[in-house]
Amino acid sequence: MRWSRLFVPTLRDAPGDAEFASHKLLVRGGFIRQLQSGHYSMLPLGFRVHEKVTQVIRDEINAIGGQEMSLPIMHPASLWQASGRWDSVGDELFRLTDRKGADQALAMTHEEAFTSVFAEVSSYKQLPMIWYHFKTKLRDELRPKAGLLRVREFVMKDSYSFDVDETGLDVQFQAHHQAYSTIFSRLGLDALPVQASSGSMGGSDSIEFVVPAVAGEDDIAICRSCDYAANIERATSQIAAVDDGAGAAETTRFPTPGVRTIAALEEVDGGAPADRQIKTLVMNLDGELTLVLVRGDHNLVEQKLIDHTGAVVAEPAEADAIRAALGASPGSLGAVGVSGLRIIADPALQGRVNMTTGANEDDWHLSGVDVDRDIAVDEWVDVRGVEAGEGCPNCGQPLELVRAIEVGHIFKLGRKYTEGFGITVLDQNGKAVVPIMGSYGIGVGRAMAAVVEVHHDDNGIVWPTVIAPFEAVITVVKVKDEPSMQLAEQLYAELQAAGIDVVLDDRDARAGVKFTDAELCGIPFRLTIGPKGLESGQLEFVTRTTGDKQDVAIADAAALIIDSVEGSR
RNA sequence: CGGGACGUGGCGCAGCUCGGUAGCGCACCUGCUUUGGGAGCAGGGGGUCGGGAGUUCAAAUCUCCCCGUCCCGACCA
16 A cells, blocks of 8 residues: 555644544544544544454454354344333434334344344254354444544444353353453453443343553452452442441431531531431432432442343432422432332441431431331342442452443343244254353444553554554655665565555655654554665664664565564564 | 533634634645755635524624534432
8 A cells, every 4th residue: 555545634633622542543643533423434544443453353253153244233123122122222222214104223232133033043953153243333322422432333243142051151151251352462452351230231141341541431340369350330349347336216306407418417416427327319210219228428330220120211310209209308318217119228238227317308317217127128239339448349358440441241141032032942852942142242443442542652553563554664755766766666565475564655745744644653663765774775664662763774674574563463 | 411611724723802804823735945753935725703593884703592512420318
């Protein structure tokens, strides 16, 4: 490829609305352009990287027996109705109506579609199956952000495994686990496998691969002493018991004028420290008001609540609804004596006495609350967010919280879809069994962005060779100098013949411009050809990762590049 | 959905307070000089000032509505 013919619109300044390194650099380097919020065009360089990331993933999924195919993006509503997700996924699913009036869905994942194809498989002898495709997904995200990191339209590799039994599923799950580790490592990502919530997909074992980075959107609890790592949506911890003293015989109402917050209740006469208060949250779970109780200094993790209840929508209840149900406004709420509402409480409250909470009357609170005695808890459920420094659930050592980008997710789907679609295969005994599924995804564009987040410097992107838009660039300092161009053409041909993905920078521009662009775009190796080098017989060879410059004899240049590229693939 | 900010040539910005018919840097085109780290000089092209309505003799500027984009929050009782 000749740079003079390439469309690489590099920019000196990043767009003003770009915040994160990957966003800025991918735009500045001419890799991507935004069409609208959450939708990006892949320009030639971006597309090259995207294709290379795709190929790495393809290699590794093929290596574990994956069969690549390609399923549609537009699905009939009936398919999603059959799985129940037409109603359960909410507004994230793009829906449209065709001219015949038929409802259609734009796929956000392909569980249903793959399962429908699987209906033709009828014998255990054909199992296991690992099927996958690279396909554009559409999701009406609440808030697209950070360039390629969170978008509404993106290509995902999603694979699905089908097995006769759990043991088989375990094998596929482990195979994917291993394949993902290899993929991310080849991409230059230190991806950490962490326990995760399986969200609306349903399923049991769920592991996310995350890359620690400031641009991330996930909080991960990590133990440095053992191998515990979990998404905050799933993480648990050991916490010290709180000394409540002796329990009171009965609750006491006391006035708390103007007190609306946990902090204020700590200060007021008759108040209590946060860890001896009960925080009463009124949540609207698919229209049903539910009281969720956590310790005053704890935070609710909505995902935990959703995972437990299966609710589609979980949001704080409206103030009006709260007042109608409990007779008071937020700030004075409590669960003591409440009946007729579902009450979910965090285990950190179990057995606690002498607690303080709202009295369900504005400006009044209760003290001396004995949780087991005074509150009709329906379910004890861990809904609390862990905090940094709390004890690891495995070894008790302090947990650390880190921001991370989720780059991959594997989980055991179970039989939700096969069962829902009435799919069975015959086992060895001729008996019909419902196959069990696994589901495994990697977002290609997000992986790209994650690589940039981790691999860049002041001069631009530093791509790992395997996914760099080009493996090497031959920079011709003075294009009009005949001997320079002649040598460049010769080396260019030689490298291409050797299978090197090389670009010849033959633009009639100043050397500095070409050097800067090569660095911004992150091309791993650069050979500079100019009159100076021709005269001395030594060409300059630069390695992007280290910035190291070395002189190489003209005759040795090709071999050096080939070795360097091959050694870093 | 709530809160905040922003919207002026491809990119980055000024102009808006105090209305008078649009400017700077980069990029682009032509010429000359230059040429090993984002060249210099000269000339040139390109803008419905996000859109609509209103106020006014006159609107990028003031008012209202809408749209778009970015950030924060999505819960702290």
